[in-house]
Amino acid sequence: MKCHLLQLTSQHSPQYNFSRIQQYLQQLGSDSHNALVVLPEACLHFGQGSRWNQQAEPCNGGYWQLQLAQLAQTHHCYLVAGTLPVSAEDGRAYASSWLFGPNGQGLARYDKVHLFDAEVNDGSRYQESRDTHPGQYLRVIDTAIGRIGMAVCYDVRFPLLFQQLAAEQVDVVVLPSAFTATTGAAHWQTLLRARAIENQIFMVAANQWGCHGDGRQTWGQSMIVDPWGQIVAQLPQGEGWVSAELPLQDIAQLRIDMPVLHHRRVATVERIKEDS
Numbered sequence: 001m002k003c004h005l006l007q008l009t010s011q012h013s014p015q016y017n018f019s020r021i022q023q024y025l026q027q028l029g030s031d032s033h034n035a036l037v038v039l040p041e042a043c044l045h046f047g048q049g050s051r052w053n054q055q056a057e058p059c060n061g062g063y064w065q066l067q068l069a070q071l072a073q074t075h076h077c078y079l080v081a082g083t084l085p086v087s088a089e090d091g092r093a094y095a096s097s098w099l100f101g102p103n104g105q106g107l108a109r110y111d112k113v114h115l116f117d118a119e120v121n122d123g124s125r126y127q128e129s130r131d132t133h134p135g136q137y138l139r140v141i142d143t144a145i146g147r148i149g150m151a152v153c154y155d156v157r158f159p160l161l162f163q164q165l166a167a168e169q170v171d172v173v174v175l176p177s178a179f180t181a182t183t184g185a186a187h188w189q190t191l192l193r194a195r196a197i198e199n200q201i202f203m204v205a206a207n208q209w210g211c212h213g214d215g216r217q218t219w220g221q222s223m224i225v226d227p228w229g230q231i232v233a234q235l236p237q238g239e240g241w242v243s244a245e246l247p248l249q250d251i252a253q254l255r256i257d258m259p260v261l262h263h264r265r266v267a268t269v270e271r272i273k274e275d276s
């Protein structure tokens with residue numbers, strides 16, 4: 001599987017972000033053909049705050065969804081568009097990543113399951129659930145180029161989600177992200193490598209990078225990690241592509257040699273208290 005991740009510094013304007021993505025895809029030329037192309041979280045609608053849900057599109061046929069579908073068709077690739085706002089029943093919006101196929105068909109939509117409500121030591125308080133409705137389905141997509149699982153950003157902190165995808169024998173998990181500079185420096189690489197090793201999957205993580213105009217700073221270091229935990233390709237800083245050819249055929253042997261997924265057991269907890 002040919003794989004290209006785009007590291008971006010998305011700004012507020014979806015139009016601006018879209019034209020940047022278009023330019024970057026043109027750079028790939030025919031290298032994009034039948035490749036997996038992954039864009040970061042909130043690739044078009046970054047840092048919208050409470051305007052996030054106001055810009056939500058219906059779950060089918062929204063303007064930006066169509067633009068991205070056409071982009072996949074133009075470049076004949078499997079395009080993962082990190083999180084667009086899709087209307088939810090309660091007035092919030094789902095953070096929905098799409099997988100578009102090379103004919104421009106919508107193959108899957110994954111709504112971010114774990115929402116980032118956290119105090120980070122960077123002067124910001126994140127309250128994603130205020131404007132975002134959590135998803136409740138995981139997606140495993142069989143394509144002509146491999147079996148793909150989908151997750152987003154903060155999801156990477158929740159190993160059970162990846163265990164569920166691994167139980168479905170996915171080859172690759174895509175992870176569009178917008179990790180903060182603070183938590184990225186501390187945790188990003190370790191989390192990605194851990195999820196790859198323990199589940200014997202390729203982790204394909206496209207992150208936002210840099211200063212976004214609203215004072216927010218994201219970490220970058222988009223990377224591809226193989227099932228042995230090695231970093232195959234990465235881009236520490238700056239905008240641009242991270243590319244690699246992924247030898248999916250090697251996964252089967254690894255799962256035979258060290259069948260951790262079959263060795264999983266759930267033991268019973270016993271509490272012990274020291275007599276006082």
Ligand SMILES: O=C(O)CNC(=O)[C@H](CS)NC(=O)CCC(=O)C(=O)O
Pocket residue numbers: 041042045046047048049116126127128153154157178179180183184
């Ligand atoms: O708000 C936007 O425009 C785009 N979305 C994000 O930036 C999201 C929700 S605030 N960020 C994360 O999930 C960061 C997780 C993270 O940094 C960690 O787990 O440490």
